[in-house]
Amino acid sequence: MSVSGPLSGVVVADLSRILAGPYCTMLLAELGARVIKIETPGTGDDSRHYGPFVNGKSAYFTSVNRGKESIALDLKKSQDKAIFEAILTKTDVLVENFRPGTMEKLGFGWERLKALYPRLIYAAASGFGHTGPYAQHPAYDMVVQGLGGIMSINGHPGQPPARVGVSVGDLGAGLYTTVAINAALYHRAMTGEARKVDVGMLDCQMSLLENAIVRYNATGKVPGPLGARHPSITPFEPYHTADGLLIIAGGNDGLFAKLAMALGLEALPSDPRFKTNDLRSQNAEALKVALESVLRTKPMDHWVQVLETAGIPCGPINTIDRALKHPQVSARNMLVTVDDPVIGPIKVAGNPLKIEGFADPATRPPAPELDGDRARILAELGL
Amino acid sequence: MSVSGPLSGVVVADLSRILAGPYCTMLLAELGARVIKIETPGTGDDSRHYGPFVNGKSAYFTSVNRGKESIALDLKKSQDKAIFEAILTKTDVLVENFRPGTMEKLGFGWERLKALYPRLIYAAASGFGHTGPYAQHPAYDMVVQGLGGIMSINGHPGQPPARVGVSVGDLGAGLYTTVAINAALYHRAMTGEARKVDVGMLDCQMSLLENAIVRYNATGKVPGPLGARHPSITPFEPYHTADGLLIIAGGNDGLFAKLAMALGLEALPSDPRFKTNDLRSQNAEALKVALESVLRTKPMDHWVQVLETAGIPCGPINTIDRALKHPQVSARNMLVTVDDPVIGPIKVAGNPLKIEGFADPATRPPAPELDGDRARILAELGL
Numbered sequence: 001m002s003v004s005g006p007l008s009g010v011v012v013a014d015l016s017r018i019l020a021g022p023y024c025t026m027l028l029a030e031l032g033a034r035v036i037k038i039e040t041p042g043t044g045d046d047s048r049h050y051g052p053f054v055n056g057k058s059a060y061f062t063s064v065n066r067g068k069e070s071i072a073l074d075l076k077k078s079q080d081k082a083i084f085e086a087i088l089t090k091t092d093v094l095v096e097n098f099r100p101g102t103m104e105k106l107g108f109g110w111e112r113l114k115a116l117y118p119r120l121i122y123a124a125a126s127g128f129g130h131t132g133p134y135a136q137h138p139a140y141d142m143v144v145q146g147l148g149g150i151m152s153i154n155g156h157p158g159q160p161p162a163r164v165g166v167s168v169g170d171l172g173a174g175l176y177t178t179v180a181i182n183a184a185l186y187h188r189a190m191t192g193e194a195r196k197v198d199v200g201m202l203d204c205q206m207s208l209l210e211n212a213i214v215r216y217n218a219t220g221k222v223p224g225p226l227g228a229r230h231p232s233i234t235p236f237e238p239y240h241t242a243d244g245l246l247i248i249a250g251g252n253d254g255l256f257a258k259l260a261m262a263l264g265l266e267a268l269p270s271d272p273r274f275k276t277n278d279l280r281s282q283n284a285e286a287l288k289v290a291l292e293s294v295l296r297t298k299p300m301d302h303w304v305q306v307l308e309t310a311g312i313p314c315g316p317i318n319t320i321d322r323a324l325k326h327p328q329v330s331a332r333n334m335l336v337t338v339d340d341p342v343i344g345p346i347k348v349a350g351n352p353l354k355i356e357g358f359a360d361p362a363t364r365p366p367a368p369e370l371d372g373d374r375a376r377i378l379a380e381l382g383l
Numbered sequence: 384m385s386v387s388g389p390l391s392g393v394v395v396a397d398l399s400r401i402l403a404g405p406y407c408t409m410l411l412a413e414l415g416a417r418v419i420k421i422e423t424p425g426t427g428d429d430s431r432h433y434g435p436f437v438n439g440k441s442a443y444f445t446s447v448n449r450g451k452e453s454i455a456l457d458l459k460k461s462q463d464k465a466i467f468e469a470i471l472t473k474t475d476v477l478v479e480n481f482r483p484g485t486m487e488k489l490g491f492g493w494e495r496l497k498a499l500y501p502r503l504i505y506a507a508a509s510g511f512g513h514t515g516p517y518a519q520h521p522a523y524d525m526v527v528q529g530l531g532g533i534m535s536i537n538g539h540p541g542q543p544p545a546r547v548g549v550s551v552g553d554l555g556a557g558l559y560t561t562v563a564i565n566a567a568l569y570h571r572a573m574t575g576e577a578r579k580v581d582v583g584m585l586d587c588q589m590s591l592l593e594n595a596i597v598r599y600n601a602t603g604k605v606p607g608p609l610g611a612r613h614p615s616i617t618p619f620e621p622y623h624t625a626d627g628l629l630i631i632a633g634g635n636d637g638l639f640a641k642l643a644m645a646l647g648l649e650a651l652p653s654d655p656r657f658k659t660n661d662l663r664s665q666n667a668e669a670l671k672v673a674l675e676s677v678l679r680t681k682p683m684d685h686w687v688q689v690l691e692t693a694g695i696p697c698g699p700i701n702t703i704d705r706a707l708k709h710p711q712v713s714a715r716n717m718l719v720t721v722d723d724p725v726i727g728p729i730k731v732a733g734n735p736l737k738i739e740g741f742a743d744p745a746t747r748p749p750a751p752e753l754d755g756d757r758a759r760i761l762a763e764l765g766l
Contacts, residue, residue, distance in 0.1 A: 060594060312521070
């Protein structure tokens with residue numbers, strides 16, 4: 001079922017559920033790995049029960065599990081343990097996102113795995129990582145978005161805190177885990193050594209908060225929500241035109257000079273309030289008044305054309321339906337079709353990992369039925 | 384200057400500026416690669432001029448460029464071109480985030496690079512990718528957050544759209560580029576072939592929007608901002624206690640039953656409105672009323688203890704200062720010290736890519752002065 005890619009030939013045994021782990025293994029599948037999902041008999045991955053449903057089947061599940069295989073195993077039973085161990089003899093990378101300690105309880109702690117399967121890379125994605133005083137605490141995306149601080153800088157000042165509109169806790173952890181697994185595969189290729197990867201969602205939030213952290217540590221001021229502005233780049237926010245909000249981003253003096261010229265505001269770049277990016281950030285409100293005095297005179301389409309001609313990054317605030325219709329989305333094959341036997345054909349996000357020479361087809365295989373690949377997997381193992 | 388890691392021995396020539404590329408090469412440096420930053424003479428990376436400044440030096444720049452080396456080269460001049468070409472003979476991965484076409488104009492298009500340096504992996508991170516009708520359009524984080532749709536689902540209903548509180552456009556592109564580079568390194572190790580990586584920020588937004596995309600495609604309803612709630616998991620939001628908001632996340636029936644028990648609401652799981660996650664999501668407001676009727680009777684600290692004992696993921700909404708004081712952050716070494724000669728010691732986000740057997744020291748080398756490593760780099764090249 002796997003696609004062609006840099007990880008062709010790599011086998012992933014995937015014990016992960018819901019989002020952080022499954023998003024990671026979906027990316028591994030997009031890179032050409034074969035992903036065997038090992039699920040709890042009866043219920044399977046929790047996200048099989050998350051909406052929206054189409055003809056009774058979870059589209060949520062399809063989105064991040066397309067192109068994987070499934071076998072249902074109860075790792076507390078000896079017969080199923082033996083099947084799992086047979087799978088591990090063929091596995092390059094084991095991925096799980098249990099609470100730390102679960103693998104040890106099941107008899108598959110890293111020390112034992114390492115001894116039995118010396119070429120096995122073991123990747124654990126957990127809420128708080130496998131070390132430290134909070135290692136045993138359970139966490140979901142939302143908890144880590146709260147604890148980690150990202151909600152406190154997301155949204156508008158004076159409003160209640162807003163969750164980031166995507167599951168940045170889970171997706172972030174999935175991405176860092178994917179980075180670490182690929183690095184560990186490279187390391188194994190170079191040295192023969194297989195290592196354990198230990199990614200914590202809270203750690204990942206810290207890395208994503210790098211700019212907020214350094215702002216706080218440099219100034220002592222606690223960062224608050226900035227609405228739609230960038231904290232240290234100006235102009236870099238939505239501005240009012242005659243008929244809607246247009247985002248304009250001018251990250252350096254050259255772009256700012258071009259912007260001023262394009263708007264017929266030639267005096268702005270030499271205005272002492274706006275001479276440098278730092279001064280523009282300090283005087284962002286005054287700059288907004290000056291820019292909008294011109295922008296409000298004409299509609300958005302007019303300004304998009306003027307600014308794009310001048311080479312200034314700008315664009316509208318699209319809703320999801322409009323974003324998906326952007327011609328670049330289809331040109332880059334960023335909506336692929338899964339032809340699911342129950343759901344029917346449904347479009348899901350494509351593969352952003354574009355690497356020369358590997359196929360990027362317009363379709364992806366469906367997400368597996370629970371235990372749907374048992375017979376074939378057992379036959380391959382001679383069981 | 385490099386740390387020990389799975390990419391030890393890998394040399395990265397880094398033409399990238401501001402955030403997406405530099406964040407990628409910072410992660411490569413954390414994985415043990417040597418990163419040589421090639422900057423424009425005089426001004427250097429734009430982000431050297433982004434605040435906050437400490438003693439006149441950009442802390443923004445330090446955050447994502449610690450541990451790299453710098454040489455200033457004008458790639459339009461033949462003498463500097465020759466130095467760049469000498470560097471490329473020692474380079475495993477070239478990273479740039481120019482507008483597509485820039486490398487060709489400089490005489491370093493992929494076809495020529497591939498012919499001259501057959502082991503060179505070339506990674507380009509751009510706004511819209513290197514193909515398609517929008518390839519030539521400039522983009523910054525903010526433009527892609529707007530165009531891609533993420534702003535339309537971020538924030539509270541009825542409020543103006545909010546930018547995600549971190550630069551998820553740039554950081555996302557940086558992360559996917561890092562994944563692709565590591566996969567390309569593995570592929571090169573296995574086959575000897577070096578490939579081009581072409582990551583577009585808009586593509587990355589689509590991948591991060593996977594759930595919103597599948598919700599829209601499954602239901603036809605355009606996703607809007609959901610404030611602080613998860614769109615398809617309930618309970619999964621902040622609830623009022625006697626003295627503040629507490630996030631509670633119960634992603635499956637088992638956790639929901641435990642939560643109901645812990646709150647003394649034993650009848651809830653058999654209530655027809657709350658029997659499944661999907662029903663709970665449809666009746667989220669009614670569930671909130673039921674849960675808060677109990678939660679409001681006691682302070683947050685009380686409930687954190689009760690729920691954690693019961694194994695239910697929960698936590699407060701921290702500001703950045705409080706998040707950084709979380710004991711798990713220091714236990715996981717997620718704040719490392721850069722002892723900068725100008726700024727002084729400053730704490731920045733640590734390395735979330737925890738891989739067994741590699742050092743994760745408490746300090747990192749400073750970000751380089753512009754052109755600060757010229758003499759040593761030239762000497763190494765025999766120039």
